[in-house]
Amino acid sequence: MQDRAPHTHEAARPTTLAEVREEIDRIDAAMHALLIERSAVISDLIAIKKVQPVQAGDDPARRTSAFRPAREASMMREMVERHTGLLPLDTVESIWRVIISTFTYVQAPYDVIYARGGDGLSMRDVARFHFGYTVPIVAVDEPGEVLERVGTRGDALGVIPLSSHGAWWRALEASDAPNVIARLPFVERSDHPAGMPCLLVANAPIDREVMAATVLSVELRDGDNLPDGVNILARDDMRVLVSADTDEALAAMQAVSPTAVIVGSHAPVFRP
């Protein structure tokens, strides 16, 4: 293929269909070459991760998955912030979700176990949108079954819709239980094509480096008020799953409810 200058306002714009297609072929080949280059970088990353703990005190047995939700959340933010042009944000986001999830999978295979929720179809969309088609997905009926299946496996991610019934999160309170590690979608908006709000649970340590919002299981008593910066994620009567946005909000929540149990964390909510 002939080398052409990148398409800019200054460069001569293609005027025939053949020229435009030549330009598209050049761009497609360049994008493909970049993906191949990305996979070579991931090979280096695999070698580095084997010898470099993610954070002090890490238990390698609890780090078998390559999934780093805080890093992914910040990558998705940056992608949204730099995006421009005709291509819908949904498309760019879904392409990057497939790229990142698949590169997570090639580092260390894992599967995604999700609770079907209402019609089951929305949750299937959530699983495919965020994890692509290479990662195996498994549907189960109830959040409790997701947690049972994730259990002590280091190579499974559970996805639970926030609209699930019952206080399913109480099963996260045990010290050897999975933790909440992320909240989906990473980029929230009302018209998100797979935007059902969900929590990701995994047998992975709580990311202390980036403990942006802390997730707690709380039993409210009559008259308890939630402090500023504490939001209810899910509720079953007086049992609530909350997220505290800051360390101050976390301390205030623990002052209101000393029996509150930390069950995970997630990156700050991002609404562009």
Ligand SMILES: O=C(O)C(=O)C[C@]1(C(=O)O)C=C[C@@H](O)C=C1
């Ligand atoms: O940055 C990492 O730790 C990676 O493993 C790379 C990568 C990616 O493909 O960009 C893949 C998985 C992680 O969840 C985050 C990012």
